[in-house]
Amino acid sequence: MGLPVRAALVQAVGGPFVLDEVELDGPGAGELRVRVTASGICHTDLTYRAGAGRFPFPAVLGHEGAGVVEAVGRA
Numbered sequence: 001m002g003l004p005v006r007a008a009l010v011q012a013v014g015g016p017f018v019l020d021e022v023e024l025d026g027p028g029a030g031e032l033r034v035r036v037t038a039s040g041i042c043h044t045d046l047t048y049r050a051g052a053g054r055f056p057f058p059a060v061l062g063h064e065g066a067g068v069v070e071a072v073g074r075a
Contacts, residue, residue, distance in 0.1 A: 002026075003033075007060040008041060013051040017041065022060060027073035039065035 002023030009020045027033045045061040047053075 008062055009058055009060055010049050011058045013057060014049065015057075017049070017061070027071050029074045031073045032069050033071040034065070034067040035070050036065045036067040038067070 002025050004021050005024045006019055007022050008017045009022065010017055024033070039062055041062055042064055044063070048055075048059070048061055053059075
C-alpha cells in the first residue's frame with residue numbers, strides 16, 4: 001500500500017492539469033522520497049502534456065521542485 005500524495009495529474013494527451021490524490025510507492029534501490037515543498041510546471045511539462053513524450057497517461061508531470069529527503073532506498 002502506497003503513501004497518499006497530491007499531484008498535478010494529466011489524464012490524457014492535451015488534458016488539463018488536475019490536483020488529485022495518487023499513491024506513491026516507497027523508494028526502491030537507488031531511489032529516495034522527497035517531501036516537495038515547492039514546484040513548478042514548465043514548458044517541457046506542457047510539451048509532454050501535448051503528446052511529445054513517450055509515456056502512458058494518466059501521468060504526473062513536473063520535474064522542477066524543492067523539498068526535504070524523507071526516505072532512502074537500499075544502495
